[in-house]
Amino acid sequence: xxxxxxxxxxxxxxxxxxxxxxxxxxxxxxxxxxxxxxxxxxxxxxxxxxxxxxxxxxxxxxxxxxxxxxxxxxxxxxxxxxxxxxxxxxxxxxxxxxxxxxxxxxxxxxxxxxxxxxxxxxxxxxxxxxxxxxxxxxxxxxxxxxxxxxxxxxxxxxxxxxxxxxxxxxxxxxxxxxxxxxxxxxxxxxxxxxxxxxxxxxxxxxxxxxxxx
Numbered sequence: 767x768x769x770x771x772x773x774x775x776x777x778x779x780x781x782x783x784x785x786x787x788x789x790x791x792x793x794x795x796x797x798x799x800x801x802x803x804x805x806x807x808x809x810x811x812x813x814x815x816x817x818x819x820x821x822x823x824x825x826x827x828x829x830x831x832x833x834x835x836x837x838x839x840x841x842x843x844x845x846x847x848x849x850x851x852x853x854x855x856x857x858x859x860x861x862x863x864x865x866x867x868x869x870x871x872x873x874x875x876x877x878x879x880x881x882x883x884x885x886x887x888x889x890x891x892x893x894x895x896x897x898x899x900x901x902x903x904x905x906x907x908x909x910x911x912x913x914x915x916x917x918x919x920x921x922x923x924x925x926x927x928x929x930x931x932x933x934x935x936x937x938x939x940x941x942x943x944x945x946x947x948x949x950x951x952x953x954x955x956x957x958x959x960x961x962x963x964x965x966x967x968x969x970x971x972x973x974x975x976x977x978x979x
Contacts, residue, residue: 798964798972800847809960809977811840811860819932828873829934836935836951842962842977843928850924853967857887858919858929859903861959862949863979866902868916869933870948876930881923886914889969897974900961908945915946955979 816831819839831837842858860869876882894904905912919931938950949958960978965971 798966799849799851802962802964802973802975804847805844805962807842807844807962807975807977809840809842809858809962811838811955811958811960811978813837813955814839822930823873823875823932826873826875828932829871831934832936834937834951836953837932838935838955838958839930839932840960841928841930842960844962846925846927851967854924854972855965856921856924857890857893857963857965858921858931859890859900859961859963860918860931860933860949861900861902861961862953862957863959864953864957865947865949867947867949868902868918869935870916872917872919872931872933874919874929874931876921876926876928878923878926881921881926882929883920883922884917885920886917887920889965889971890918890963893963893971893974896971899976900963900974903961906945906947908943911945913945916948 814837816828816837819828819837822839840860858874860872861867872884874882874884888905891904894900894902902916903918905914907913917933919929921929935949935951935953937952956979958979959976961974961976963971963974
């Protein structure tokens, strides 16, 4: 009986050690090598005309605005961290707080333009789940399907700062299906929120920070 008790105690101890090991690995896996306070990131956003936006991009092809459209121009600046995991990335998202939608198209560039892109990313579904204040960055469910109609900025090098971005908001179209809704004009700068999200090399979510509005 005594030997059995010792065996059981040993088994319990092994299980506890294994659980502690898994917990420690999970903590390390989800822990960012730096927090948002290290980046000290700031964002700007303003309404401009087409010529001003074009000049900020040095002749890069941008979406052309028409009557009734609004052109926005902004920049996100941060201090590059001393430590970063290879394969990690930052996401810059602009959300219309009135409708919880993203711009349909966004242009972006930086001092390292090859490290900056635009589009959609499935990891934003998990980001939206973790941070309810970022509702609108993920897919939209409609009629049994999931749809992504907006764009964000992805930055794959932590020293690709500052990032300049621009987008055009068009007047809403009443015939546009809800699943394809995007941020629309007219909008004030205060209607829009700019957020920065840190994603790890294995698509784990490190943190999200609200930079503007």
